[in-house]
Amino acid sequence: xxxxxxxxxxxxxxxxxxxxxxxxxxxxxxxxxxxxxxxxxxxxxxxxxxxxxxxxxxxxxxxxxxxxxxxxxxxxxxxxxxxxxxxxxxxxxxxxxxxxxxxxxxxxxxxxxxxxxxxxxxxxxxxxxxxxxxxxxxxxxxxxxxxxxxxxxxxxxxxxxxxxxxxxxxxxxxxxxxxxxxxxxxxxxxxxxxxxxxxxxxxxxxxxxxxxxxxxxxxxxxxxxxxxxxxxxxxxxxxxxxxxxxxxxxxxxxxxxxxxxxxxxxxxxxxxxxxxxxxxxxxxxxxxxxxxxxxxxxxxxxxxxxxxxxxxxxxxxxxxxxxxxxxxxxxxxxxxxxxxxxxxxxxxxxxxxxxxxx
Amino acid sequence: xxxxxxxxxxxxxxxxxxxxxxxxxxxxxxxxxxxxxxxxxxxxxxxxxxxxxxxxxxxxxxxxxxxxxxxxxxxxxxxxxxxxxxxxxxxxxxxxxxxxxxxxxxxxxxxxxxxxxxxxxxxxxxxxxxxxxxxxxxxxxxxxxxxxxxxxxxxxxxxxxxxxxxxxxxxxxxxxxxxxxxxxxxxxxxxxxxxxxxxxxxxxxxxxxxxxxxxxxxxxxxxxxxxxxxxxxxxxxxxxxxxxxxxxxxxxxxxxxxxxxxxxxxxxxxxxxxxxxxxxxxxxxxxxxxxxxxxxxxxxxxxxxxxxxxxxxxxxxxxxxxxxxxxxxxxxxxxxxxxxxxxxxxxxxxxxxxxxxx
Numbered sequence: 199x200x201x202x203x204x205x206x207x208x209x210x211x212x213x214x215x216x217x218x219x220x221x222x223x224x225x226x227x228x229x230x231x232x233x234x235x236x237x238x239x240x241x242x243x244x245x246x247x248x249x250x251x252x253x254x255x256x257x258x259x260x261x262x263x264x265x266x267x268x269x270x271x272x273x274x275x276x277x278x279x280x281x282x283x284x285x286x287x288x289x290x291x292x293x294x295x296x297x298x299x300x301x302x303x304x305x306x307x308x309x310x311x312x313x314x315x316x317x318x319x320x321x322x323x324x325x326x327x328x329x330x331x332x333x334x335x336x337x338x339x340x341x342x343x344x345x346x347x348x349x350x351x352x353x354x355x356x357x358x359x360x361x362x363x364x365x366x367x368x369x370x371x372x373x374x375x376x377x378x379x380x381x382x383x384x385x386x387x388x389x390x391x392x393x394x395x396x397x398x399x400x401x402x403x404x405x406x407x408x409x410x411x412x413x414x415x416x417x418x419x420x421x422x423x424x425x426x427x428x429x430x431x432x433x434x435x436x437x438x439x440x441x442x443x444x445x446x447x448x449x450x451x452x453x454x455x456x457x458x459x460x461x462x463x464x465x466x467x468x469x470x471x472x473x474x475x476x477x478x479x480x481x482x483x484x485x486x487x488x489x490x491x492x493x494x495x496x497x498x499x500x501x502x503x504x505x506x507x508x509x510x511x512x513x514x515x516x517x518x519x520x521x522x523x524x525x526x527x528x529x530x531x532x533x534x535x536x537x538x539x540x541x542x543x544x545x546x547x548x549x550x551x552x553x554x555x556x
Numbered sequence: 557x558x559x560x561x562x563x564x565x566x567x568x569x570x571x572x573x574x575x576x577x578x579x580x581x582x583x584x585x586x587x588x589x590x591x592x593x594x595x596x597x598x599x600x601x602x603x604x605x606x607x608x609x610x611x612x613x614x615x616x617x618x619x620x621x622x623x624x625x626x627x628x629x630x631x632x633x634x635x636x637x638x639x640x641x642x643x644x645x646x647x648x649x650x651x652x653x654x655x656x657x658x659x660x661x662x663x664x665x666x667x668x669x670x671x672x673x674x675x676x677x678x679x680x681x682x683x684x685x686x687x688x689x690x691x692x693x694x695x696x697x698x699x700x701x702x703x704x705x706x707x708x709x710x711x712x713x714x715x716x717x718x719x720x721x722x723x724x725x726x727x728x729x730x731x732x733x734x735x736x737x738x739x740x741x742x743x744x745x746x747x748x749x750x751x752x753x754x755x756x757x758x759x760x761x762x763x764x765x766x767x768x769x770x771x772x773x774x775x776x777x778x779x780x781x782x783x784x785x786x787x788x789x790x791x792x793x794x795x796x797x798x799x800x801x802x803x804x805x806x807x808x809x810x811x812x813x814x815x816x817x818x819x820x821x822x823x824x825x826x827x828x829x830x831x832x833x834x835x836x837x838x839x840x841x842x843x844x845x846x847x848x849x850x851x852x853x854x855x856x857x858x859x860x861x862x863x864x865x866x867x868x869x870x871x872x873x874x875x876x877x878x879x880x881x882x883x884x885x886x887x888x889x890x891x892x893x894x895x896x897x898x899x900x901x902x903x904x905x906x907x908x909x910x911x912x913x914x
Contacts, residue, residue, distance in 0.1 A: 409819075411819055412816075414814065414816060414818070415814075456772065456773075458772060458840035458841075459840060459841045460772070460837070460838060460839070460840060460841065461767075461769055461826050461829075461830075461836055461837055461838070461839045461840075461841050462826075462830075462837035462838060464822065464826060464841055465823060465826035465827060465830065465837070468819050468820075468822060468823035468826075469823060469827070471819070472819075472820075472823065478819055479818070479819050479820035479823070480818060480819070480820065481818070481819045482816035482817060482818060482819075483816075483817045483818065483819050483822050483844060486841060486844065
């Protein structure tokens with residue numbers, strides 16, 4: 199049983215802290231505001247298939263490996279006392295115009311070639327699935343996706359960590375010299391690049407804005423599925439919550455470490471959402487928020503040893519919530535001196551060293 | 557010296573309470589949340605001229621009568637201890653297309669006919685006045701307007717009221733039977749219709765959303781003037797604040813007593829503002845808020861006696877901040893048994909009785 203220090207208390211750091219503590223390790227977690235950051239500002243889609251794209255098979259495999267773990271992960275977490283609000287609902291991807299429809303055909307063909315269960319729909323059939331959507335060219339229905347209420351999840355994880363004896367420190371850690379333990383895990387999201395030279399140019403902040411809305415009296419209720427679309431090249435998703443809210447995301451652009459909500463981002467999200475689901479215009483806008491996702495150099499995160507007892511778990515981009523369970527398993531395996539889940543190999547930070555050699 | 561009970565602690569109720577207390581009356585004010593309501597959600601323009609329209613000469617006269625009082629009112633208020641943040645800056649009204657330009661010509665002609673000092677500008681000249689505005693057809697510059705920071709004003713008024721011995725009650729008053737005094741003033745804004753049968757169908761809520769924004773680093777600073785425009789028939793204004801913020805308003809529609817911020821309202825304001833002042837797209841969106849203005853049957857408020865020692869001061873629509881000083885003077889005159897300012901005569905609720913007789 200070893201001593202593990204985790205820097206960063208987003209979904210990745212908290213999930214790993216909890217799992218490591220369950221496995222008997224002594225865990226300290228450093229974060230001035232655990233449970234906040236990019237994990238707090240998220241849609242909560244656990245939908246690797248609709249995020250997939252030809253050439254990114256490794257991302258899909260890693261995402262699916264984590265999706266398989268989610269039901270067990272959520273059940274065990276709920277048993278610690280707080281339910282993270284995992285819900286099963288499909289994802290409907292819609293194409294608004296012929297260019298979008300072409301993109302959707304590519305995605306469908308790719309998923310069929312991998313043997314994934316997806317259903318291509320005409321525009322009319324898509325509207326039968328979700329009568330509230332606007333006029334669309336075509337759709338792709340992916341059953342069996344999951345979604346989690348990210349804020350409930352963060353609460354549940356923090357509760358489980360405390361219950362399992364994880365020590366929380368609100369100190370902000372700027373250099374690795376400030377902490378010493380048998381094992382150190384870097385999970386500071388977009389800020390992780392500042393903590394290790396190998397990650398310095400490999401992790402960067404990608405800003406994302408999301409909005410939370412609620413139907414007012416007389417409004418059409420939110421869709422039953424997560425609905426995704428590309429509007430003028432910008433991805434839009436609408437994720438219904440069990441409590442009746444609808445989460446609308448997400449912008450994505452480089453703006454350094456600026457976490458403020460930009461007027462343009464809000465306007466683009468609302469415009470896009472009204473095209474996809476017109477009734478949202480009459481919804482109450484409950485919250486606007488921005489977070490910084492950790493972008494990596496490619497579409498994969500960095501999950502693996504950096505050397506000297508330091509383990510990276512960052513660069514999860516838009517997939518932090520999805521990939522938390524498999525990332526936590528990789529950390530636990532590392533602490534036990536065992537091999538990580540197969541699918542994690544592609545995410546090894548060793549690929550950064552190979553890049554250096556080239 | 558009489559005892560005055562005021563129902564409603566928005567800008568009208570607070571202004572009257574302060575002035576009445578200064579004149580030696582004993583004042584009680586009832587409001588569960590004084591200093592909030594529609595007055596809290598406002599741009600703070602004190603600009604009667606650019607709100608004017610042929611046929612609404614009485615509104616312009618009343619607004620100008622109050623605008624003349626504003627500098628003295630603000631100075632006396634500041635002397636009570638808290639500065640309300642009155643600022644002198646002009647208003648630039650811009651026309652985006654030829655239809656708007658036609659409307660602007662009508663407004664300019666009307667104001668010239670009344671001898672008001674306004675300057676008609678070409679689009680190019682308007683952009684010389686405010687280089688940050690987008691492409692416009694023409695403009696109208698009104699010098700000598702004022703603006704006030706509505707939230708500082710509300711703080712200043714509440715402070716002055718307390719200093720002058722006004723008693724605040726947080727009870728919500730639903731019927732006039734609950735209060736008794738020599739004199740009762742009804743200043744509950746959109747809710748006033750519930751308090752007196754004569755006002756029941758005469759005052760209605762008009763919802764308005766406003767946004768508060770702040771330039772981020774590297775952004776063009778806010779305009780120096782208040783900038784107004786009509787975008788696709790919807791009025792937009794941008795009011796710069798002394799603290800660097802920019803207030804963007806305002807939607808206006810009937811939605812009953814619903815005070816929630818609607819997605820459509822926010823989207824329309826942001827779209828419109830980007831047309832008028834493109835740099836706002838990169839501003840931080842600091843706050844979204846909605847308030848219910850008190851609409852009257854015509855463009856004038858109801859300021860005057862209803863009978864039985866009850867005085868109405870409501871229905872100020874978008875002009876509550878502007879018209880607070882003249883309204884307060886009318887209340888003080890009534891308490892003293894004197895004639896109100898001339899311009900208030902047109903706002904008398906007696907016109908409701910005339911309507912009943914027709």
